[in-house]
Amino acid sequence: MDQVLSWLESEQPDLLCLQETKVDDPLFPLEAFKSAGWHVHIHGQKAYNGVALISREPLEDVRCGFIGELPDDAEANELGAQKRVISALLNGVRVLNLYVPNGSSLKSEKYPYKLAWLGCLKRYLDAQEQRGEPLCMVGDFNIGLEARDLPDPDRQTGGIMASDAERQALRDALGERLQDVFRVFEPDSGHWSWWDYRSGAWDRDRGWRIDHIYLCDELLGLARSCVIHKGIRGNQQPSDHAPVSVDLDWPPTDDDGDEPFF
Structure with missing residues (x-):
């Protein structure tokens, strides 16, 4: 908690998207954020999952769960039992924050x-597109989409988080509309956002890049940077993930005024 507040204070993003909050909404530490001047929207559950939006300014049209776009979809309603989806409008941009299921193993019922x-x-994305809102989709996707997102692709490709079916399902969701903004700035391998606690991955720098930011074409050309804040992972008692940020020149201007950063 202290590390999150410290990062907010030092980086001053317009919006912070949290995943895997693991707490029921009434127990979320709202006051710690509000007393520091932040606006908070949460969609959580006890011990598992959970997503949240922490913003500098008030957000508009906050939608929780898949039913936020698919109110008549029976499967969306069923999947909504796990709190993994929240979105809102920030300066006219729809920001979608996701915590994608891990899948556990290829033989697990979770796969x-x-x-x-x-x-x-x-x-969900097809429905959202009908409104014509620019879209920024972020989160823990629990998928290494390409070989360059894995430390040992020859061995890991085909396994959980790198199977053909997972990758194709994510590509189908992205379609032609959404692009991985990090790869605009960093095309090479060796960039990780998650280091497993259990395998000493941090000490060996053997991570995966599974935390992504996807932008529609309208926003992609306005991206100034996309950064993995790797140093945060080296803190005492850190998350196993490092924050990922994007800096956008939005709304488009000819000056150097404030731009959305999240």
């Missing part, structure tokens, strides 16, 4: 659940 979830995400 087909993950694929069904990604299929529902595609329908």
